[in-house]
Each structure stands twice: as C-alpha cells, then as structure tokens.
Amino acid sequence: MTETIAPAAAPAADEATLHDLIKLNQQRAATYGLLSRLYRVEIDGALLDELRAMRFPANTGNADVDEGYRLMATYLSNTWDNSVTDLAVDYTRTFIGHGVDAFSAAYPFESVYTSEKRLLMQEARDEVLAIYRACGLDKQDSWKEGEDHIALELEFEQILINRTVEALERGDEEAAFELLTTQKNFLDDHLAAWSPMLTSDMKRFASTDLYRGLAHLTDGFLETDLLFLEDLLVVEE
Numbered sequence: 001m002t003e004t005i006a007p008a009a010a011p012a013a014d015e016a017t018l019h020d021l022i023k024l025n026q027q028r029a030a031t032y033g034l035l036s037r038l039y040r041v042e043i044d045g046a047l048l049d050e051l052r053a054m055r056f057p058a059n060t061g062n063a064d065v066d067e068g069y070r071l072m073a074t075y076l077s078n079t080w081d082n083s084v085t086d087l088a089v090d091y092t093r094t095f096i097g098h099g100v101d102a103f104s105a106a107y108p109f110e111s112v113y114t115s116e117k118r119l120l121m122q123e124a125r126d127e128v129l130a131i132y133r134a135c136g137l138d139k140q141d142s143w144k145e146g147e148d149h150i151a152l153e154l155e156f157e158q159i160l161i162n163r164t165v166e167a168l169e170r171g172d173e174e175a176a177f178e179l180l181t182t183q184k185n186f187l188d189d190h191l192a193a194w195s196p197m198l199t200s201d202m203k204r205f206a207s208t209d210l211y212r213g214l215a216h217l218t219d220g221f222l223e224t225d226l227l228f229l230e231d232l233l234v235v236e237e
Contacts, residue, residue, distance in 0.1 A: 018168060021168055021232075022165055022168050022169065024228075025161050025164050025165045025168070026165055028161050028225060028228075029158050029161040029162050029165065031221060032154050032155070032157045032158035032161065033154075033155070033158045035154050035214075035217070035218060035221070036151045036152075036154035036155040036158060037151075038214055039095075039108055039149075039150050039151040039154065039214075040149075040151035041091075042084075042087060042088040042091045042092075043084065043087045043088075043091070043210075044084065045084050048076075048079065048083060048084060048087070051072070051076055052076050052079065054076075056069035056070075056072065056073045057069060058070075060220075060224075061224075062220040062221075062223065062224050063220065064216045064217070064219040064220030064223065065216070065217055065220030065221055065224065066220070067213070067216040067220075068213045068214065068215070068216035068217025068218070068219075068220060068221075069213065069217065070213070071209040071210070071212050071213030071216065072209065072210050072213035072214065072217070073213075074209050074213075075208055075209035075210040075213065076210070086208065087208060087210060087211075090206055090207050090208045090210075090211055091211070093105070093205060093206070093207060094106055094202055094205045094206045094211050095107065095108050097205070103118070105201070105205055106198050106199075106201035106202040106204075106205050106206075107120075107198075107201075108149055108150045108151065108198060109124075109125070109145075109146050109148050109149055109150070110124040110125070110128065110148035110150070110153070110190060110194045111123070111124045111125050111146065111148050113194045113197040113198060114193075114194055120146055121146050124148045124190070124194070125146045125147055125148040127189075127190070128147055128148045128152075128153060128156075128190055129147045129148075131156075131186065131190075132147060132152075132156060135156075135159075135160070135182070137156070137159065139152065148190075150191075150195060150198060153186075153190060153191045154191070156186065157183055157186065157187070157191065160179050160182055160183050160186075161179075161183065163175075163179050164176050164179040164180060164183075167179060177233070180229060180232060180233060181233060183229060184226065184229040184230065184233060187222065187225065187226045187229065188226070191222065192222045192223070192226050195218060195219070195222060196219060199215035199216070199218050199219050200215075202214070202215035203215050203216075
C-alpha cells in the first residue's frame with residue numbers, strides 16, 4: 001500500500017508522457033484498492049496502523065477529496081486503544097444497520113439504489129456480473145455478498161487499471177485504450193452513477209469522521225477519475 005492515497009495532480013492528458021501515464025495509473029490503482037478495502041470489511045489493527053502512517057494532502061483541487069482527507073486525518077490523529085472497536089461499530093451502523101427496513105443504513109449494493117423496492121440481487125447485480133465475466137473475472141468463493149457490492153466494483157476498476165499499466169509497459173496502446181474505455185464506461189453506467197446515493201446515506205448514518213470522510217473521498221475521487229478518463233480518451237481518439 002502506498003504512503004498516501006491522494007490522486008496525483010494529473011498533467012493535461014495531451015501533455016502526459018508514457019511514464020506519466022504509467023505512474024498515474026499506478027496511483028489510480030492504489031487508490032481504488034484502498035477504497036475497496038475500506039468498504040469491504042471493518043478496519044483491523046494492521047490497516048489502522050497503515051492509515052495512521054499515511055500523509056494526507058490538503059489541496060488536491062477537488063473539494064470533496066480535500067474534505068474527505070481532512071475528516072479522515074482528524075479521526076486518525078485522535079485514535080485510542082478502542083478505535084478498532086469504535087470503527088467496527090460504526091461500520092455496522094453505517095453499512096448494515098438494524099435491519100428494520102431498506103432505509104436503515106447505507107447498504108453498499110448497487111441494486112439497493114437502482115431497484116424500485118431497494119432490493120438486493122436485482123438487475124444491476126446481473127449486469128455487473130456479466131461485465132466481470134466478459135473480462136475473465138469471477139468472485140472468489142470466500143465472498144458471500146452480491147457482485148454489485150461497492151467493494152467489488154471498486155476492485156474491478158483496480159484490476160482493469162493494473163491491466164492498463166501492463167499494456168502500457170509492453171507498448172500495447174490499443175489494449176490500453178480498450179481497457180481505459182471499459183473503465184470509463186463502467187464508471188458512467190455503474191459505479192459513478194449510483195455511488196453518490198450511497199455516500200449521501202453514509203454521511204447521514206456514519207458517526208465517525210473516518211467513514212464520513214470516506215464518503216467525501218469516494219465522491220471526489222470518482223468525479224476526478226471520470227474527468228481524467230474523459231479527457232484522456234478524447235486525446236487518444
């Protein structure tokens with residue numbers, strides 16, 4: 001894991017060198033990977049130690065990213081002996097709730113936010129599963145949740161970005177372009193289309209600055225990343 005999870009200040013797409021693109025995509029992959037981990041399960045002691053050691057930038061050019069980092073840094077600078085338990089309780093409160101109805105938490109599944117009755121395992125799950133399989137991927141047997149969980153959607157972007165880096169390193173620009181296009185389409189059609197509804201609920205249900213900060217960071221990073229891809233693909237065309 002990298003020392004900082006900040007999206008780097010990207011050069012203009014038409015000025016980016018091959019080295020720039022490889023570095024930027026490595027940073028993008030690292031950020032998607034960390035976001036995925038933060039949504040996947042509760043934070044354990046090892047991850048908390050890593051988060052404490054990170055340096056959070058103050059001015060990234062995106063207000064939501066800055067606010068996310070500020071909130072997370074505030075929490076991490078005041079951790080205590082029971083912080084792992086504190087965060088586990090807040091994870092449950094935020095993402096699982098008390099199960100009374102479909103409005104009791106920020107349920108981290110695309111189907112909940114895109115189906116009329118806020119149900120799990122709906123059309124969105126089938127769509128993302130088909131996309132994963134078209135890219136040669138399937139979930140691990142240890143994962144018991146739906147494939148439209150935000151952690152898996154974020155991890156999917158990370159995997160595609162890692163493939164992009166490999167394509168760039170071997171000089172396969174056509175493959176890299178196709179992978180970048182898939183990333184943009186997945187953001188447009190899925191991840192960036194529904195995550196703002198999730199993060200809005202997170203800001204209501206979370207009690208710690210860490211998970212409130214995660215909501216802001218998710219909003220800002222996905223917005224920034226989609227703009228980066230749009231600019232890059234226009235230049236490549």
